Amino acid sequence: DSGVTQTPKHLITATGQRVTLRCSPRSGDLSVYWYQQSLDQGLQFLIHYYNGEERAKGNILERFSAQQFPDLHSELNLSSLELGDSALYFCASSFAGTSGGRYTGELFFGEGSRLTVL
Amino acid sequence: QQQVKQSPQSLIVQKGGISIINCAYENTAFDYFPWYQQFPGKGPALLIAIRPDVSEKKEGRFTISFNKSAKQFSLHIMDSQPGDSATYFCAASMLDTGRRALTFGSGTRLQVQP
Numbered sequence: 521d522s523g524v525t526q527t528p529k530h531l532i533t534a535t536g537q538r539v540t541l542r543c544s545p546r547s548g549d550l551s552v553y554w555y556q557q558s559l560d561q562g563l564q565f566l567i568h569y570y571n572g573e574e575r576a577k578g579n580i581l582e583r584f585s586a587q588q589f590p591d592l593h594s595e596l597n598l599s600s601l602e603l604g605d606s607a608l609y610f611c612a613s614s615f616a617g618t619s620g621g622r623y624t625g626e627l628f629f630g631e632g633s634r635l636t637v638l
Numbered sequence: 639q640q641q642v643k644q645s646p647q648s649l650i651v652q653k654g655g656i657s658i659i660n661c662a663y664e665n666t667a668f669d670y671f672p673w674y675q676q677f678p679g680k681g682p683a684l685l686i687a688i689r690p691d692v693s694e695k696k697e698g699r700f701t702i703s704f705n706k707s708a709k710q711f712s713l714h715i716m717d718s719q720p721g722d723s724a725t726y727f728c729a730a731s732m733l734d735t736g737r738r739a740l741t742f743g744s745g746t747r748l749q750v751q752p
Contacts, residue, residue: 522681562744563727576739610681626672627740629681
């Protein structure tokens with residue numbers, strides 16, 4: 521158990537709909553990352569939040585948005601869904617700190633939310 | 639460039655054999671190279687990591703070999719077991735505009751046959 525909780529685990533919806541995926545990071549972790557993993561594909565970085573602020577955007581579509589709340593949980597909103605949006609969506613958290621000046625920002629991944637768009 | 643190129647895409651190894659997965663990078667600003675292991679239906683989990691000031695790191699049956707001059711690193715799994723069957727991702731990390739950025743390779747699906 522990584523300590524990162526994602527809900528829902530599975531979601532089936534129709535094209536054109538909107539869904540919200542939720543992530544609770546590990547206790548003490550300030551960074552939350554969202555990744556998309558399509559069938560037989562690698563991990564595509566979507567967006568990174570640190571302590572409530574957006575820090576970086578990757579290959580995130582304009583139809584997608586995210587936010588990180590004061591309690592550090594994060595939500596990924598997917599709207600106007602298309603068939604091609606069917607994928608596993610992972611949240612990962614990290615302390616992103618240092619120990620003795622050396623990087624210690626291991627990413628801890630949740631078990632993902634499997635989205636199926638019909 | 640922040641790409642990390644990983645090969646092979648898939649690998650079949652007999653039980654007891656050695657599995658080798660290779661990665662290459664271009665950006666010399668990368669300073670931390672982790673490997674993640676992902677079982678079906680699970681999220682990736684950190685397996686082993688190395689910094690560029692060492693050429694090799696070993697943890698049990700898993701070894702990272704790092705060649706700084708060639709900008710390549712590889713994962714060796716000794717005495718491969720069916721339980722090692724998973725997808726493996728190499729990654730590289732660097733400081734980018736004040737934040738840590740992690741770039742993943744495309745993944746290698748390893749199948750260890752009994």
